[in-house]
Amino acid sequence: MSKLPQPFPEVLLLLFLISIPFNVISETIETERTVLLNLKQQLGNPPAIQLWNVSSSPCSWPGIKCTDGSVTSVSLQDMNITSEIPPSICKLKNLTFLDLSDNFIPGHFPTLLYNCSKLQHLNLSLNYFIGSVPGDIYQLSTLVYLDLSDNNFSGNIPPSIGGLRALKELRLQYNEFNGTFPKEIGNLSKLELLWMAYNGFVQMNIPDMFTQLKKLKYLWMTATNLIGKIPEGFANLSSLEWFDMSKNNLEGPIPSRLLMLKNLTNLYLFNNELSGKIPRPVEALNLVEIDLCRNNLTGTIPGEFGMMQNLVFFNLMSNQLTGEIPAGMDQLPVLKVFRIFANKLSGVLPPELGLHSKLEYFEVCDNQFTGQLPENLCAYRVLLGVVAFSNNLSGHIPASLGNCSTLRTVQLYNNQFSGEIPPGLWTTFDLSVLLLSNNSFSGELPSQLGRNLSMVKISKNKFSGNIPVGIGSWSSLTVFEANGNQLSGELPSDIASWKSLNTLDLSGNKLSGQIPAAIGSLPDLLNLDLSENQFSGKIPDNLANLRLTSLNLSSNKLYGQIPDEFDNLAYENSFLNNSNLCADTPILNLPDCSSKPRKLTSKYLPLILSLAVFIVIVTVSLILFVMIDYRSKKRGGDLATWKLTSFHRLDFTEENIVxxxxxxxxxxxxxxGKVYKIAINESGGFVAVKRIWNNKKLDGKLKKEFIAEVEILGSIRHANIVKLLCCISSENSKLLVYEFMENQSLDRWLHGKKKRSTTIGTNSIYHIVLDWPTRMRIAIGAAQGLCYMHHDCCPPIIHRDVKSSNILLDSEFKARIADFGLAKMLTRQGEPHTMSAVAGTFGYFAPGKINREFYGSFVVKSICLLDLYIAEYAYTTKVNEKFDVYSFGVVLLELVTGREANCGDEHTNLAQWAWRHYTEGRPEVEIFDPEINDPCHLEEMTLVYKLGLICTSTLPSSRPSMKEVLLFLQRHSRHPKKK
Structure with missing residues (x-):
């Protein structure tokens, strides 16, 4: 038998060497799989990474990437992680990329990551980190990308951050830094992106060392409390593309050469105190967006702006600019936003504006322009707003605006326009605001209005003729002011269709006939002025049903007795110059109607009887309750009759609770029922127990609420929804056991009596005011819970009783939505849901049933002055969840004003009161809670106030979705947090 040939020693050595990498890779994968599976367990087994298992390679797992068979990237963003980062993460020796953003990770900056020796990309944004950035952060010397934004870091940014010499991107925006930031950031010679916006630093000048960042492309330092001048050296940063130092206290001139940077595309310096002239942008012809509004800039607009072929957004509003608009501005091919209002500009408007670009916003109000409006503003049919009030403009409204279907607001008041309104303008589908007062417009009113037109002001013009019978179709109106015209004839009873109307002013016309009794059926009417007309007959009695804040029927031909409800000094000027009106008392200086006694007894007898019956029922109910409660206790709660159903792992039994x-x-x-605080262990753990008692009259209702609470809370999980641990039932009682919220409910903090001790948990403390940042975090937390219910649950869930007492706060004031007894699961997503009974709490109720879809009911005093342009919300056909949106809007108003939901003033609830305050044009600061009226937060408070108004719009389709509400709060808060 022949021998097999033996391999040469060199071949054996080669085979051995080849096998080594495969063995190493196999061992590496096995080790890293073990590390990652342990990590998964330590992070609480997030559902999104359930595919991580022992039978597959980590390189194929969601969120994991490998290079040469070794894990180099871990991405766990938006995984609902609530625990701290485990140290084992750095056992992944080749880890270069770590993304843990958009979670709920608590604690201080994780210095354990210093052990990740190859880490280049670290993203910890949108979490709950607190405390300061450590002084030894330079140990992360390999970092190229660092994102700590959207957390609660505070204190100073340490100078040692300048030791991260490899950094290209540094993101620190939206934190609570309240100290200083270091000049040493200027040592980061490779830095291309620096974002530090929306932090409350102490007042600081811009360090000159920042002008050494030669590779810097993006600089964002909005709202960082900067003072002093902008260093001239920024003009030497030739790579700069995006420069934003808005909302600071910068003063002095704009660096003369800043606008000569060839790569500069976006320049934002709005809301400062900059002065002097705008530098000539001789080189910066690549600018796409320029916003220098709300400064003290003087002089003329440089002519070079008319040469910027890439310019899309142009905003110089609220300065002291003079002169004319540069030639060529109407020739720019991509211009969308043209905003120059509130200056001292003059001359005629460029005639071809809108003809060569898809113009969306044209806002030139509060200037001294003359001549006509450009004829082709809507040539591309994308124009959203024409705002040109308070100028010296004349001529007709261009006919093209009557065919502009995209228009949402037209504001031309306080000019010298004349002629008739283009017919199509009245009926434009999307138009919600039409303000034409103080001109010389003529013609008759139309019988049809656009279905979304909510505010029409045509006062002090020359409109004539009758108010058409077809005004019943004007059903979306909230404000109609037509005083000071030449209208005649009778007021049609079709006005009863204007269910959303809150202001009606027809004074100073030639209207006649009787005042329609239908006006008394308008549920939202607050202001009524029919003075200086020729109305006759009696005042309809049902006008007294209205909750009017102002009423003027003076200078007419009315007769008879005024309604008793108006016979007080609040209406002393409401009935002047009506010679045949009378009253029963001399309070209003009207003649005495008669001496016959007023029928107070018969009028109030039903009310008195109702109150008596109510008192008897309450007394009997209390007696029965005491007896039932006593018997239940006497029986000692026989534990054999109690049944416990758990929804989480428990460390207590029903005996501990009962x-x-x-x-x-x-x-x-x-x-x-009653709520108890029950200790479940000796180490200080507590639960909250809601005991629903058995009352035959309420038994059916309470049973439904109990079932709803268990069905919903037993099946959903979210960090901002209260956790139902278990339910315990017996023949006579039902117990719901929740996690205990140390700081109880939001309403106790907002509406507790001042200067008295308040019990919180087991401690008695003096009244503490919630500061604005805490209130903002509570708003975001509650919005996250509701957003989850509306958009992430299948089927969606509507709460139906959102209010401040149902927003609970844990020991760190993290918000939880609670009390789901009235909640409903929608049977089919997207379909309307019929509610069988009235739900909710007074003050948080959305207005009555709406039969029409409507868009844009937000009352806009001046679209120029709104940072929030309401007309940009998308249409929606789903109205069910909007019930919760309205209630949440009331909560936002509570947070801003400190007032209770059902307490606006004598005649209104909070939402109505806030709306009236806005429509009257009064300063927002007047209604802010004086205990938190901090100038540092006025802008945030103003935006939340406006958001509260939008959410409480009368019509459901005018309200945003909870997803839009949450997004808005996150974008405009210094403490944003996604769900």
Whole structure:
């Protein structure tokens, strides 16, 4: 038998060497799989990474990337992680990329990451980190990308951050830094992006060392409390593309050579105190957006702006600019936003504006322009707003605006326009605001209005003729002011269709006939002025049903007795110059109607009887409750009759709960039962127990609420929704056991009596005011919970009783939505849901049923002055969730004003009161809670106030979705947090 040939020693050595990498890779994969599976467990087994398992390679797992068989990238963003980062993460020896953004990770900056020796990309944004950035952060010397934005970091940014010499991107925006930032950032010679916006630093000048960042492309330092001048050296940063130092206290001139940077595309310096002339942008002809509004800039607009072929956004509003608009501005091919209002500009408007670009916003109000409006503003049919009030413009409204279907607001008041309104303008589908007062317009009113037109002001013009019978189709109006015209004839009873109307002013016309009784059926009417007309007959009695804040029927031909409800000094000027009106008292200086007694007894007898019956029922109910409660206690709660159903792992039994339902543990009571604070272990753990008592009259309703609470909270999980641990049932009682919220409910903090001790948990403390940042975090947290219910649950869930008392706060004031007894799961996503009974709480109720889809009911005093342009919200056909949106809007108004939901003033609830304050054009600061009226937060408070108004719009389709609400709060808060 022949021998097999033996391989040469060199071949054996080669085979051995080839096998080594495969063995190493296999061992590496096995080790890293173990590390990652341990990491998964330590992070609480997030559902999104359930595919991580022992039977597959980590390189194929979601969120994991490998290079040469070794894990180099871990991406766990938006995984609902609530625990701290485990140290084991750095056992991945080749880790270069780590993204843990958009979670709920608590604690201080994770210095354990210093052990990740190859880490280049670190993203910890949108979490709950607190404390300061450590002084030894330079140990992360390999970092190229660092994102700590959208957290709660505070204190100073340490100078040692300048030791991260490899950094190309540094993102620190939206934190709570309240100290200083270091000049040493200027040492980061490779830095291309620096974002530090929306932090409350102490007042600081811009360090000159920042002008050493030669590779810097993007600089964002909005709202960072900067003072002093902008260093001239920024003009030497030739790579600069994006420069934003808005919302600071910068003063002095704009560096003369800043606008000569060839690569500069976006320049934002709005809301400062900059002065002097705008530098000539001789070289910066690549500018795409320029915003220098709300400064003290003087002089003329440089002519070079008319040469910027890439210019899309142009905003110089609210300065002191003079002269004319440069030639060529109407020839720019991509211009969309033209905003120059509130200056001292003069001359005629460029005649071809809108003809050569897709113009969307044309806002030139509060200047001294003469001549006509450009004829082709809507040539591309994308124009959203024409705002040209308070100029010296004349001529007709261009006919093309009557065919502009995209228009949402037209504001031309306080000019010298004349002629008739183009017919199509009245009926434009998207138009919501039409303000034409103080001109010389003529013609008759149309019988049809656009279905979304909510505000029409045509006062002090020359409109004539009758008010058409077809005004019933004007059903979307909230404000109609037509005083000071030449209208005649009778006021049609079709006005009863104007269910959303809150202001009606027809004074100073030639209207006649009787005042229609239908006006008394308008549920939202607050202001009524029919003075200086020729109305006759009696004042309709049902006008007294209205909750009017102003009423003027003076200078007419009315007769008879005024309604008793108006016979007080609040209406002393409401009935002047009506010679045949009378009253029963001399309060209003009207003649005495008669001496016959007023029928107070018959009028109030039903009310008195109702109150008596109510008192009897309440008394009997209390007696029965005491008896039932006593019998229940006497039986000792036979544990054999109690049944426990758990929804989470528990460290207590039903005996722990039932045996401690004593008066000493009682912390609250309400319409459906009592709430107890129960200790479940010796180390200080507590739960909250809601006990629903058995009352035959309420039994069916309470049973439904109990089932709804269990069905919903037992099946959903979210960090901003209160956790239902279990339910315990017996024949006579039902117990719901929740996680205990140390700081109880939001309403106790907002509306507790000042200067008295308030019990919080087991401690008695003096009244503490919630500061604005805390209120903002609560708003975002509650919005996250509702957004999850509306958009992430299948089927969606509507709460139906959102209010400040149902927003609970844990020991760190993190918000939880609670009390789901009225909640409903929508059977099919996107379909309307019929509610069988009235739900909710007074003050948080959305207005009555809406039969039409409507868009844009937000009352816009001046679209120029709104940072929030409401007309840009998308249409929606779903109205069910909008019930919650309205209630949440009331909560936002509570947070801003400190007032209770049902307490606006004598005649209104909070939402109505806030709306009236806005429509009257009064300063927002007047209604802010004086205990938190901090100038540092006025802008945030103003935006939240406006958002509260939008959410409480009368019509559901005018309200945003909770997803839009949450996004807005996150974008405009210094403490944003996604769900």
């Amino acid at each position: 045996s401690r339902l004593t008066e000493s543990n009682l912390i609250g009571s309400g319409g459906s």
